[in-house]
Amino acid sequence: MGLGPTHESGGAPDTARQPVPGRRASVVLWLACAAQFMVVLDVSVVNVALPSIQDALGFDAVGLQWVVGGYALTFAGFLLLGGRLADLYGRRQVFQWGLTLFAASSLAGGVATTPGLLIAMRAVQGLGAAVLAPATLTILTTTFAEGPGRTRALATWTAVSSAGGAAGNLVGGVLTDTLTWRSILLINVPIGAAALLAAARLLPADRARGEARKLDLPGAVLATLGVGALVHGVSQAGTHGWHAPTALAGLAVGVAALAAFAAVEVRYATAPLLPPRLMRMRPVWAGNAVMLLAGACFIPMWYFLSLFMQDELHYGALATGVGFLPHTLVGIATARLAPAVMRHTGARTLIVGSAVLSAVGFTWQGRIETGSDYLEGMLGPAVIMSAGMGLLITPITATVTSGIPTQDAGAASGLMNATRQIGGALGLAALVTIAAAAPGTTASYRAVFVAIAAMCAGVAALALALPASRDQDRQ
Template sequence: MNPFHRWRALALLCTANFMVILDSQIVLVALPSMERQLGLSPGEGQWILTANLLTFGGLLLLGGRAADLLGRRRVFQVGTALFLVVSLLSGLAVNGLMLVVVRAVHGVSAAMMAPAALSILTTTFEEGADRNRALAAWSGIGGIGATSGLLLGGVLTQSLGWQWVFFINVPVAALLLALSPALLPESYDRGRRESFDLAGAVTVTGSLVLLVYAIVQAPTAGWTAPLTIGLFVLSAVLLLLFVVIETRSAAPLLPPAILRLPRLAGGNMLMVILAMSAFGLSFLVAMYTQQVLGYSPFQYGFSTSVMPVTAVVGAYVAQFAVTRTGTRPVGAVSMVLMGAGLLLLTQAPVGGVYARDLLPALLLFGAGLGGATIAGSVAALAGVAEHDSGLASGINAAAFQLGGALGIALIATVVASTVTGPDPAALAGAFQSGFAACAVFAAAGLLVSLALLGRRGATGTTGAEEAAPSLR
């Protein structure tokens, strides 16, 4: 593929990533309106988010492997077509049950689109400077999608109704479908005759779904409640069964050799931790600005838009630095920046002033978030053979989703356990405790970066990665 065509393909892939992230953020803003108009209680309305998260997070690994075996462009197109249909049906939902069911199917579409798109990116751009630039674009557009969701969600909900937060997806998905045959290469090993690992797919998907559900409901039910413990135990049992199946399968869903890649564990662990920090911070800032400072949803979205913008800048600086110095220093510096921003937020007072108490912290955190995302992604995808790129992309995306769910659940628990009353002063104190917990996450990310991301080789990769064995 010539260079110009590659970058046009990247533009399409980044647009798909933009829409997946936009959708997840825009629903958050419109959720109160959905609950009112559909007659849902807050607990019932939460299932609009939970249903999507369960299927999205639970099926990412399966979606990535399906892309490897069935064709990456094909799986991307099927996922995009399903994304279009469920977006239309979501906007046409006449009751809460219909919307929850359709949002669960929407998670299926996203679990196909996201890893397929990322694996097409990794197979289109060779490991090194070009791939690092492509990943910076991928990460940067994701940050813009998050901001756009917060801003656009309020505007659409107030002016046209909550249905339009879903309808807006339809023309973009149609455009992606129309352009993908011309812009995206099809890639998979046409010579493979491996059977699909159904038993492995069922057990790992069940394990991930139960794990996500346990994390999501833990703040309400309690981390030591029988339901929570039971879900974690069942998830662990299915995971162990999955491991046994994989060791005996002639065509495993997760080839054991992929786990021997030098920086795969460190890169994905960093993705989990940075997602915990990022989702936790977003949750806390949303609560702090609206419940303590009295911001409207639109004011909140506009005031925090500086963070994803600086994340874009951080990602582009990081892709140059990763090529020259490797992932370890970039990951470490990025987590220090994120931690510094969070420590500043631990001092956010009741009568906070945006320019003094929020802006500097968001600038630091955003720059670190962009850099850490690049370091984690480059490390997690380094040395992966082309025929396993979809699987590696699915693992990477799943790590981020699981980290986000875990971060929100833990921070919600911290806030609930430290709040002493409904007044702004009590809420501010609880939110400060939450920011401190996020800073602990960032410190853990610093340790992971230093210990597990490896040393720099000649091109910003480790020598072990350059000699990574085939996974087949």
């Protein structure tokens, strides 16, 4: 893809980068995808194990939510910092840091005997994920030159990410039922160790930049505080209402910290965490706006579909996981198809079309009736909405990462990941409020899915602000 404008002063591309040989590039791709799969999987893999965790460690209802929330909060809060670390300290080294932190905290969490230790290790896991996730995307965008090769790599990365998000409930159910809840964390240890060995052998060494000694610590603190407080405030609004003191305090702190962060980046930082030149690039600001709204649609989707299957269809944990297989398989297949479609339509047209397709699927899902079975109430909408989702994420990612100088690739990756997570938190809080206002269980799900359909239509409209693809993007 070549959607970006010409590079601005201070953001010249790294023209010294050499192409990575085909076989080695393929191995690097799958290494990055394996790490991303772990990160996304662990967002949801604990959901079905929560009752077992509560019984084993004696959690109360308030503490139990932090087994999920602790990971999500630090993951979202540290993404901007994690992305910039890869730019300043080297992609291979930061990738290894993230893997080590993630695997070590998984081990400690898997053997935890107290609620406090498990929550703390889940938070550290989220920190490791925030370092690791941007590094995986940065490795891809610096390994594959812009064009069809990079688009195919991003499609594979997107498909694996979708599979990780959808497979969390299934993997968690299988491991918890056949082994123990501890296995959902301990399984990361051998996978992480193998990935570490592979990274040491396969990832090309890249030296730290001179600005590494000037890491923007004030910006890092403000960005982490701002994103973390914003996500916390929004989650509290979804649980306790928008007028709850904890929600208002979180939102106020988040907005104030992010405003201060913007001032620091523009006026004071010598090596900004988020270089202002990035936000002057149309693919970056417009693409992240689209990603924000897309995250608000698709991240909460799994939450409400899971509840629907358990509340309305009366499925258990394992059956719920199996019920997500059509969503997973269709999402993977269409994500892999996205590069071929992009060659004929361009990224912007594909984003608009796939968002409209998802809107149709969610509208159909919003017509569910009380007593509907899986075939009547879910299978058809699952195919349509998941096809739209699978086609959508690859062109957005390709757009946001196009034209980015190599030295800013990590910052761009961290920003895109953070934008998606913030969108998911905002969307979940808004949709929980909509569900609570609708009378009756089935009616509340109808209202939620129709609202998601409307937001998907908003994604299509917002995508019109993206730059049109150049002719060469379709070759």
